[in-house]
Amino acid sequence: MLDQDSLRRYEAQCTQDSPPQCRINCPFSLDCRAFLTNMACGKLAAARAILERHLPLPHIMALICDHPCEQACLRRDFGGAIALHHLEFSCLAQTTSAERLLPIPPKRHKMAVVGAGLAALTAAWDLSRKSYPVTLFVDGEISELLLCQFPNLEEARAWLEEDLKVLLRKVCVEQKTVTREALVTLAQDFAGVFLDASTHPALAPAEAAVDASTWHWQDGICVAGWRSLSPTGHTYSLPSRQAGQGREAALTMERVAGKLSLTAERKKRYGNLHTDCTQVERVQRLEPQTTQWGCALYSQEEARQEASRCLQCQCLICVENCPYLQKYKGYPKVYARQIHNNATIVKGLHTANALINGCALCDQCSRLCPEHFSMAELCLAAREEMVARGQMPPSAHEFALEDMEQAQSPGAFLTWPKPKPGASPPHWLFFPGCQLSASRGEQVLALFAWLEQKLSGSDQAGLALCLACCGQPAHWAGQRKLFEEQLARLRDVWQEYGKPTILTACASCLAALREGLPDLPVRSVWELVDSLELSDLPKEARFPLPKTFSVHDPCAARDDKGWQKAIRSLAQKLGYTLIEPKCTAETTSCCGYGGLVWCAQPETANSLVADRIAQLPGDVLASCVMCRDRFVAQDKACWHILDLLLPHLAVAGTQRGPGLAQRRYQRSQLKARILGQTIRPEGEEVALASDLAETLEEQHILLSDIITALEQIEAKTLWCLNKTNNHRVGAWRPRKVTFWVEYSKTEHGFLVHDAWCHRMLVPGAGGEDAETVIAREQSSSS
Amino acid sequence: MGMLPEYRPDQGEWLCGRCKIPLEQGKVPVFYLNSAFDVILPRCPQCGFTLVPKSLAQGKMLEVESLLEEK
Ligand SMILES: [Zn+2]
Numbered sequence: 025m026l027d028q029d030s031l032r033r034y035e036a037q038c039t040q041d042s043p044p045q046c047r048i049n050c051p052f053s054l055d056c057r058a059f060l061t062n063m064a065c066g067k068l069a070a071a072r073a074i075l076e077r078h079l080p081l082p083h084i085m086a087l088i089c090d091h092p093c094e095q096a097c098l099r100r101d102f103g104g105a106i107a108l109h110h111l112e113f114s115c116l117a118q119t120t121s122a123e124r125l126l127p128i129p130p131k132r133h134k135m136a137v138v139g140a141g142l143a144a145l146t147a148a149w150d151l152s153r154k155s156y157p158v159t160l161f162v163d164g165e166i167s168e169l170l171l172c173q174f175p176n177l178e179e180a181r182a183w184l185e186e187d188l189k190v191l192l193r194k195v196c197v198e199q200k201t202v203t204r205e206a207l208v209t210l211a212q213d214f215a216g217v218f219l220d221a222s223t224h225p226a227l228a229p230a231e232a233a234v235d236a237s238t239w240h241w242q243d244g245i246c247v248a249g250w251r252s253l254s255p256t257g258h259t260y261s262l263p264s265r266q267a268g269q270g271r272e273a274a275l276t277m278e279r280v281a282g283k284l285s286l287t288a289e290r291k292k293r294y295g296n297l298h299t300d301c302t303q304v305e306r307v308q309r310l311e312p313q314t315t316q317w318g319c320a321l322y323s324q325e326e327a328r329q330e331a332s333r334c335l336q337c338q339c340l341i342c343v344e345n346c347p348y349l350q351k352y353k354g355y356p357k358v359y360a361r362q363i364h365n366n367a368t369i370v371k372g373l374h375t376a377n378a379l380i381n382g383c384a385l386c387d388q389c390s391r392l393c394p395e396h397f398s399m400a401e402l403c404l405a406a407r408e409e410m411v412a413r414g415q416m417p418p419s420a421h422e423f424a425l426e427d428m429e430q431a432q433s434p435g436a437f438l439t440w441p442k443p444k445p446g447a448s449p450p451h452w453l454f455f456p457g458c459q460l461s462a463s464r465g466e467q468v469l470a471l472f473a474w475l476e477q478k479l480s481g482s483d484q485a486g487l488a489l490c491l492a493c494c495g496q497p498a499h500w501a502g503q504r505k506l507f508e509e510q511l512a513r514l515r516d517v518w519q520e521y522g523k524p525t526i527l528t529a530c531a532s533c534l535a536a537l538r539e540g541l542p543d544l545p546v547r548s549v550w551e552l553v554d555s556l557e558l559s560d561l562p563k564e565a566r567f568p569l570p571k572t573f574s575v576h577d578p579c580a581a582r583d584d585k586g587w588q589k590a591i592r593s594l595a596q597k598l599g600y601t602l603i604e605p606k607c608t609a610e611t612t613s614c615c616g617y618g619g620l621v622w623c624a625q626p627e628t629a630n631s632l633v634a635d636r637i638a639q640l641p642g643d644v645l646a647s648c649v650m651c652r653d654r655f656v657a658q659d660k661a662c663w664h665i666l667d668l669l670l671p672h673l674a675v676a677g678t679q680r681g682p683g684l685a686q687r688r689y690q691r692s693q694l695k696a697r698i699l700g701q702t703i704r705p706e707g708e709e710v711a712l713a714s715d716l717a718e719t720l721e722e723q724h725i726l727l728s729d730i731i732t733a734l735e736q737i738e739a740k741t742l743w744c745l746n747k748t749n750n751h752r753v754g755a756w757r758p759r760k761v762t763f764w765v766e767y768s769k770t771e772h773g774f775l776v777h778d779a780w781c782h783r784m785l786v787p788g789a790g791g792e793d794a795e796t797v798i799a800r801e802q803s804s805s806s
Numbered sequence: 807m808g809m810l811p812e813y814r815p816d817q818g819e820w821l822c823g824r825c826k827i828p829l830e831q832g833k834v835p836v837f838y839l840n841s842a843f844d845v846i847l848p849r850c851p852q853c854g855f856t857l858v859p860k861s862l863a864q865g866k867m868l869e870v871e872s873l874l875e876e877k
Binding site: 373374375377417418419420741742743744745746747748749751752753754755762764766778780781782783784785786787788789793794795798801802 | 815817818819820821822823824829834835836837838839842847849850853854855856857858860863864867868870871872873875876877
């Protein structure tokens with residue numbers, strides 16, 4: 025399951041934590057994003073603190089750094105790189121240091137630094153700040169030595185002196201001409217030695233002779249800071265390179281002194297932070313009005329303006345497109361850790377349960393993510409683990425699983441016509457799926473009849489029908505075993521019919537069958553219809569249909585090019601125009617039905633559907649009836665592809681789909697109709713008070729629950745009487761839920777005023793004798 | 807032990823359907839997911855019929871159920 029290794033793999037896939045390009049390219053790992061955030065809102069002191077935390081000799085670096093950060097800036101192509109260099113300079117010019125270094129007791133290892141180039145001074149700066157006693161061996165004035173390489177510092181001598189003053193507070197300076205022999209002696213007397221190649225070129229080896237990841241030369245001596253050579257053979261000093269080498273060498277010296285590996289875990293590895301720049305608008309880099317010491321000096325307002333051009337590079341591409349991922353304020357890397365922790369909690373709250381059960385398992389994230397991070401995979405594995413450990417909250421999916429059970433029950437399950445021994449087996453098995461059968465029975469039958477007639481006489485003749493559930497709800501609930509049982513039953517049906525090709529009309533069924541029964545031939549019914557001649561389809565529409573639709577692909581068909589193509593082709597052949605939304609086909613968004621979120625977290629499901637609706641202008645064309653019904657439930661006009669194919673049986677795009685109870689009834693109704701039977705509509709003798717039906721639906725209380733409860737309550741006198749209004753209130757507990765019904769008796773039956781339910785077991789409520797319940801529960805818990 | 811939580815009917819005057827006597831507030835143990843607590847609810851002193859008012863089922867009881875489901 026989600027062990028440490030797989031957690032690491034998941035974490036590595038999400039690059040949101042990776043540093044942006046500017047920071048990666050800064051030898052001092054300056055947090056440019058945070059620096060610019062502060063600059064953009066005028067928090068100069070906070071911005072300065074970031075510079076002082078990361079940069080050695082901050083004034084000098086701000087003046088002379090060759091800013092490799094700007095070369096890497098993603099803003100470069102959209103108006104020019106952020107002027108980080110100028111901004112750093114302007115920040116320091118307009119603030120004074122408030123840095124307070126905490127006194128740290130001096131470390132035991134003494135360090136020697138030879139030379140006064142930028143590399144040496146950086147090494148001395150870094151080591152002294154970590155409280156190593158540092159002796160700096162120089163042959164002359166430090167500032168003069170530095171000016172030899174960086175003459176433009178002359179103008180800004182005040183800043184140069186300021187950094188040196190800070191440095192020399194902690195570093196001893198010794199005037200000495202260091203020879204090769206002296207260097208050997210230093211290596212014996214000090215725990216680490218640094219030699220600056222720019223001020224001691226004669227002593228230093230060639231750059232190529234030294235390991236560039238550590239700058240360790242030999243015997244505890246590090247060398248770095250070589251001057252660079254231009255293509256024309258001219259030598260020059262590159263500040264970021266020299267100072268960066270000094271910082272790396274200082275780290276090596278610490279490791280040499282501590283007798284640690286020079287290379288192990290030296291650099292944290294990151295994936296490349298992906299940043300989507302497709303929506304970035306061009307904003308020109310701001311040129312400042314004033315300069316100082318040859319450097320551009322932004323006014324505070326100018327600085328604010330320039331800094332706010334920063335793209336604040338981050339990925340979040342999955343989060344931006346998914347209200348569920350937004351809900352918990354994090355991103356997949358954080359969520360993977362939370363889900364991992366959830367599974368390892370023994371005592372305490374499993375607070376990630378909601379995170380795990382709130383995912384629609386639609387997998388849009390993995391298609392948007394450049395590294396293909398899949399929250400669906402993670403959450404499904406976590407659900408299966410919770411089920412295996414008995415930690416899945418009963419309230420999460422039980423209701424959806426009961427619905428599945430009903431679709432598989434003898435009252436709704438049907439194979440028709442029955443396979444006849446000896447007769448030639450049908451070529452096709454039409455599997456409309458339990459939801460389409462529950463809401464579009466009439467259209468299912470009409471499509472079946474049309475297909476049967478269309479195929480007759482061809483070499484693909486023979487069509488049978490199977491009304492059943494594919495088991496996807498069990499899969500989504502993490503009930504792997506139950507899912508496999510459903511699939512096994514379908515395999516039996518398929519074999520009984522002589523292995524026909526299965527035609528599904530529901531994308532979730534198609535996905536479930538492809539995953540669970542990969543050896544069975546399965547395709548969408550839409551592809552078959554699209555391959556047939558359509559001219560004899562009924563033309564007369566029940567009422568006028570729109571001519572243009574936004575097309576919405578079901579998330580379960582995001583990888584199904586055949587499905588997507590067939591829907592578009594059919595709509596076009598029938599004379600309709602389709603508009604493609606931003607997230608479409610492979611990256612389509614979920615309507616909130618996926619992953620049983622509608623059951624476990626209706627409010628998350630609602631934010632998913634609301635978000636999707638906002639992306640779809642005008643009337644929508646759906647090819648999954650659950651998408652269709654969920655859109656319409658939110659007052660978004662939506663039509664099903666069947667409404668286009670069979671316009672004489674169309675359901676208006678504004679007409680709400682059937683409720684949960686009605687779906688169950690209509691499933692049984694469809695079966696009865698095919699078999700030429702009639703079933704009595706349920707609950708003719710039960711009337712609901714006005715507006716009650718919707719409230720019951722929200723609480724997942726079905727009319728059938730109420731009818732059964734009323735029968736039992738009346739038969740066993742499981743009620744009490746409210747004398748003030750003569751209402752009876754009774755309870756029945758058919759399974760792990762107690763249903764309460766408040767009703768009065770009428771001439772024809774019952775009028776239900778209200779109903780509620782709870783999972784908690786309350787002795788004396790629900791049918792069983794109170795004392796019996798108490799005795800049993802207390803003995804089982806002790 | 808502190809005072810037990812007590813819940814009264816949302817409104818009205820109540821008689822047990824079976825015993826035809828008024829319900830009285832009484833202590834009942836309730837159970838969920840390996841946890842048990844005592845609460846005071848309207849119940850029939852004779853047969854033990856216990857009423858769970860709607861406000862309790864949709865309020866505190868739902869809250870406690872969710873909490874126990876996270877444990
Ligand atoms: Zn009684």
